[in-house]
Amino acid sequence: xxxxxxxxxxxxxxxxxxxxxxxxxxxxxxxxxxxxxxxxxxxxxxxxxxxxxxxxxxxxxxxxxxxxxxxxxxxxxxxxxxxxxxxxxxxxxxxxxxxxxxxxxxxxxxxxxxxxxxxxxxxxxxxxxxxxxxxxxxxxxxxxxxxxxxxxxxxxxxxxxxxxxxxxxxxxxxxxxxxxxxxxxxxxxxxxxxxxxxxxxxxxxxxxxxxxxxxxxxxxxxxxxxxxxxxxxxxxxxxxxxxxxxxxxxxxxxxxxxxxxxxxxxxxxxxxxxxxxxxxxxxxxxxxxxxxxxxxxxxxxxxxxxxxxxxxxxxxxxxxxxxxxxxxxxxxxxxxxxxxxxxxxxxxxxxxxxxxxxxxxxxxxxxxxxx
Ligand SMILES: [Zn+2]
Numbered sequence: 001x002x003x004x005x006x007x008x009x010x011x012x013x014x015x016x017x018x019x020x021x022x023x024x025x026x027x028x029x030x031x032x033x034x035x036x037x038x039x040x041x042x043x044x045x046x047x048x049x050x051x052x053x054x055x056x057x058x059x060x061x062x063x064x065x066x067x068x069x070x071x072x073x074x075x076x077x078x079x080x081x082x083x084x085x086x087x088x089x090x091x092x093x094x095x096x097x098x099x100x101x102x103x104x105x106x107x108x109x110x111x112x113x114x115x116x117x118x119x120x121x122x123x124x125x126x127x128x129x130x131x132x133x134x135x136x137x138x139x140x141x142x143x144x145x146x147x148x149x150x151x152x153x154x155x156x157x158x159x160x161x162x163x164x165x166x167x168x169x170x171x172x173x174x175x176x177x178x179x180x181x182x183x184x185x186x187x188x189x190x191x192x193x194x195x196x197x198x199x200x201x202x203x204x205x206x207x208x209x210x211x212x213x214x215x216x217x218x219x220x221x222x223x224x225x226x227x228x229x230x231x232x233x234x235x236x237x238x239x240x241x242x243x244x245x246x247x248x249x250x251x252x253x254x255x256x257x258x259x260x261x262x263x264x265x266x267x268x269x270x271x272x273x274x275x276x277x278x279x280x281x282x283x284x285x286x287x288x289x290x291x292x293x294x295x296x297x298x299x300x301x302x303x304x305x306x307x308x309x310x311x312x313x314x315x316x317x318x319x320x321x322x323x324x325x326x327x328x329x330x331x332x333x334x335x336x337x338x339x340x341x342x343x344x345x346x347x348x349x350x351x352x353x354x355x356x357x358x359x360x361x362x363x364x365x366x367x368x369x370x371x
Contacts, residue, residue: 001022001023001024001054001057001058001061002022002023003020003021003022003023004020004021004023005018005019005020005021006018006019006021006154008078008079008147008150008151008154009144009145009146009147009150010147011079011147017078017079017147017151018078019073019075019076019078019151019154019155020073020074020075021071021072021073021158022054022057022071022072022073022074023069023070023071023072024057024058024060024061024066024069024070024071024072025061025066025067025068025069025070025269026066026068026069027068027069028069029067029068029069030066030067030068030069030268030269031067031068031069031163031164031267031268031269032068032069032070032071032161032162032163032164033068033069033070033071033162033163033164033165033166033264033267033269034070034071034073034158034159034162034164034165034166034215035050035053035070035071035072035073035165035166035168035260036072036073036076036155036158036159036166036167036168036211037049037050037073037074037075037076037168038050038075038076038077038080038081038091038168038169039076039077039080039101039102039155039167039169039211040077040080040091040092040101040102040169041075041076041077041078041079041080041081041083041089041091041092041101042080042089042090042091042092042245043091043168043169043170043242043245044170044245044248045170045242045243045244045245045247045248045252045253046168046169046170046242047074047075048248048250048253049168049242049253049256049257049260050072050073050074050075050168051074051253052250052253052254052256052257053072053257053260053261054072054074056257056258056261057070057072057261060261060270064271065270065271065272066269066270066271067268067269067270067271068163068268068269070264070269071158071159071162073155073158076151076155077091077101077151078151079094079101079147079148079151080092080094080101083095094148096146096148097146097148099148100208100371101148101151101152102167102169102210102211102239103208103209103210103369104152104208104209105152105155105156105209105210105211105213105214106139106142106152106153106156106209106214107209107214107217107218108135108138108139108156108160108214108218109217109218109221109222111134111138111141112131112134112135112138112218112222113222113225113226115134115137115138116130116131116134116222116226120226120229120231121229122229122230123230124230124231124232125232127226127229127230127231128231128232128234131219131222131231131234132161132234133161135160135161135218136157136160136161138160139153139156139157139160140157142156142157152211155211156211156214156215159211159215159237160214160215162215162235162237163234163235163236163267164235164236164237164264164267164269165211165212165215165216165235165236165237165238166237166238166240166260166263167210167211167212167237167238167239167240168240168242169239169240169241169242170241170242170243170244170245170247171241171243171244171245171340171341172244172245172341172342172343172344172345173244173245173246173307173341173342173343173344174241174243174244174307174340174341174342175197175198175199175243175307175308175338175340175341176192176195176196176197176198176240176241176242176243177192177197177198177199177200177201177241177340177341177358178191178192178195178197178199178200178201178238178239178240178241179201179202179203179206179212179238179239179241179287180200180201180202180212180216180236180237180238180239181202181203181204181213181216181217181220181233181236181237182202182203182204182286183204183220183233184216184233184236185200185202185284187236187238187267188200188202188236188238188284189280189284190263190266190277191238191240191259191263192280192281192282192284193277193278193279193280193281194259194260194262194263194266194275194277194278195240195256195259195260195263196259196278196281197280197281197282198281198282198308198338198340199282199285199290199337199338199340199358200280200282200283200284200285201284201285201286201287201290201358202284202285202286202287203286203287203288203368204217204220205217206287206367206368206369207366207367207368207369208367208369210239210369211237211239212237212238212239213237215235215237216233216235216236216237219231219233219234219235220233236267240260241341242256244307244341244344245344246344262275282338282358283360285337285358285359285360286360286361286362287368287369288362288363288364288365288368289335289337289358289359289360289361289362289363289364290337290356290357290358290359290364290368291333291334291335291337291356291357291359291363291364292353292355292356292370293317293318293331293333293353293354293355293356293357294331294351294352294353294354295320295331295348295349295350295351295352295354296320296329296331296350297320297322297327297329297348297350298320298322298347298348298349298350299320299321299322299323299327299329299347299348300320300321300323300346300347300348301318301319301320301343301345301346301347301348301354302318302319302320302321302346303317303318303342303354303355304316304317304318304319305317305318305339305342305355306339307339307340307341307342308338308339308340309338309339310336310337310338310339311333311335311336311337311338311339311357312333312336313333313334313335313336314332314333314334315332315333316330316331316332317331317332317333317339317354317355317357318330318331318342318354318355319331320348320354331354333357334363335357335359335361335363336357336359336360337357337358337359337360338357338358339355339356339357340356340357340358341355341356342354342355342356343355353370356370
């Protein structure tokens with residue numbers, strides 16, 4: 001293992017921000033995997049899983065069983081880790097401008113399209129190498145003047161030429177679930193089966209450029225643009241939601257780390273007999289079919305369903321009780337599917353998203369992710 005420290009743009013004189021980066025295996029000798037933990041800094045189960053991954057990857061490296069390179073960033077958001085405000089840890093939004101740390105990651109499609117114009121041929125693998133190099137060059141050319149923008153730039157530079165990107169997050173109260181690109185459903189289903197995911201949510205573009213899609217969608221968009229030149233998708237990137245924020249346990253994190261290593265092995269990064277694939281616990285569903293259940297007014301929230309529970313269309317999932325009038329409003333699901341996440345707070349503001357049901361039929365368009 002080789003560990004390096006990357007200094008980030010300092011927020012003020014006398015203050016230092018830095019990323020720790022662990023590298024395992026040999027760059028350029030095989031596929032590359034990039035794994036980062038807790039880009040939303042308050043999603044701490046991811047930090048624990050990264051700690052469990054480290055000794056596993058060290059052991060594989062020592063045994064000479066890593067075929068390529070694995071890059072592990074054990075905490076992806078040092079800015080967010082330090083954002084304590086009046087007893088509350090705010091790790092999702094940058095306190096200085098309110099921007100989500102996992103949105104508006106630079107989309108390099110245009111820069112790469114210009115760089116490879118007229119240079120692609122009939123060999124898909126050669127085209128893939130050219131595009132991968134152009135992506136790395138475009139990422140290297142990014143500039144930043146604010147710490148949060150600099151953070152996104154540095155993380156993207158570490159990830160952009162990877163074959164596999166695992167962005168480890170969690171939800172408020174949730175079962176294991178993940179997000180990936182629709183054309184990469186087979187890999188998403190495989191990873192989901194290994195992790196025991198109870199929802200696998202697919203989209204070709206979910207809006208506002210989250211980190212995983214900044215790594216994967218350029219390939220999708222470029223493949224369309226450069227046709228008829230062949231360009232196989234060069235990166236499987238996924239957001240893995242490691243249950244809920246309170247789900248920190250050694251046993252869970254160890255099982256998750258084992259599952260991630262098994263996925264890397266099945267993807268050709270580890271020289272080992274492939275782990276047999278467990279039966280998937282869910283079929284993939286479109287992210288556009290995920291129904292956000294909203295509070296009709298402010299009030300106290302009572303849930304009538306727990307994460308992982310199968311919900312029928314029309315079922316009452318929660319109630320909201322107004323402390324002024326005493327009014328009790330049921331919150332019904334309009335779609336059938338698994339309640340894969342719900343909020344941890346029991347106070348609702350008007351219109352607040354209380355939970356999410358993974359339905360099989362698209363019911364939404366536009367921006368598909370939570371704010
Ligand atoms: Zn997150």
